[in-house]
Amino acid sequence: MPLVAGLEDEAPNARAARLFDAHQARLYRLARRLTGSPEEARDLVQDTFLKVVRTPGLVPAGAPSQEAWLVRVLVNACRDEWRRSATRRRYQSEFRSPPDRRSASEESVLIARDVIWQALHLLPPRRRAIVVLHELDEVAVPDIARTLGVSAITVRWHLSRGRRELAALIGPKEGH
Numbered sequence: 001m002p003l004v005a006g007l008e009d010e011a012p013n014a015r016a017a018r019l020f021d022a023h024q025a026r027l028y029r030l031a032r033r034l035t036g037s038p039e040e041a042r043d044l045v046q047d048t049f050l051k052v053v054r055t056p057g058l059v060p061a062g063a064p065s066q067e068a069w070l071v072r073v074l075v076n077a078c079r080d081e082w083r084r085s086a087t088r089r090r091y092q093s094e095f096r097s098p099p100d101r102r103s104a105s106e107e108s109v110l111i112a113r114d115v116i117w118q119a120l121h122l123l124p125p126r127r128r129a130i131v132v133l134h135e136l137d138e139v140a141v142p143d144i145a146r147t148l149g150v151s152a153i154t155v156r157w158h159l160s161r162g163r164r165e166l167a168a169l170i171g172p173k174e175g176h
Contacts, residue, residue, distance in 0.1 A: 012056035019059070020049055023070050030071065033136040034078045034129065036117050044081070048074045071147045075133075079125040119169040123162055130155055131162040 027048060031041035051073050052059055060069050120128055130148070133139040134155075141159070145152040 012053070015056060015059070016049065016052045019052055019066060019070065022063075023067055024049075026067075027070060027074055030133070030137050031074055031078065034075070034132050035081075040081070044074055044077050047077045068143075068147045072149065075129045075148065079129065082121070082125050082128070115170060116166075119166050122169060123165055127158045127162045127165075130158040131166070134159055 024045060027045050028041055031044040032038060035041050035044065048070055052070070058069075060066055120132070123131065126148070130144055133144050133147075134141065139147075141152050141155045145155045148155070
């Protein structure tokens with residue numbers, strides 16, 4: 001009987017290791033696109049797999065549903081972090097470092113990237129996740145719907161609304 005008990009103890013860890021090997025790279029790419037920071041992306045992936053290890057019974061059995069479950073856990077963890085960050089920003093003044101000397105083209109790219117990320121962070125969390133998944137990670141609408149547990153119509157609505165909101169936030173302002 002001790003062998004069986006030992007196998008039962010090791011089975012969840014072996015399963016978590018297999019899931020990590022199979023999905024870590026994709027989850028990291030998604031997290032990187034959602035956060036814009038390699039460190040935050042690694043933290044999100046780590047939090048996702050910590051949930052796998054802590055609650056192995058919640059992970060579905062089939063491969064496609066496992067990936068969808070992992071993506072959903074990652075997106076939810078990311079949304080939680082966005083909420084925490086928004087709360088922190090409300091209560092703290094932002095520290096801005098002095099601009100460093102860069103070439104005009106590098107500076108333009110950095111400014112454009114910063115403007116886009118600031119605009120993305122103004123979108124509601126679900127809409128931001130859907131826009132990032134579709135536009136940056138090139139995930140199909142049905143896959144996003146399945147992953148987030150919403151209808152494809154809802155995903156398309158959030159995409160349309162998110163694109164309009166981003167255009168309004170990023171587009172030229174009158175009088176400028």
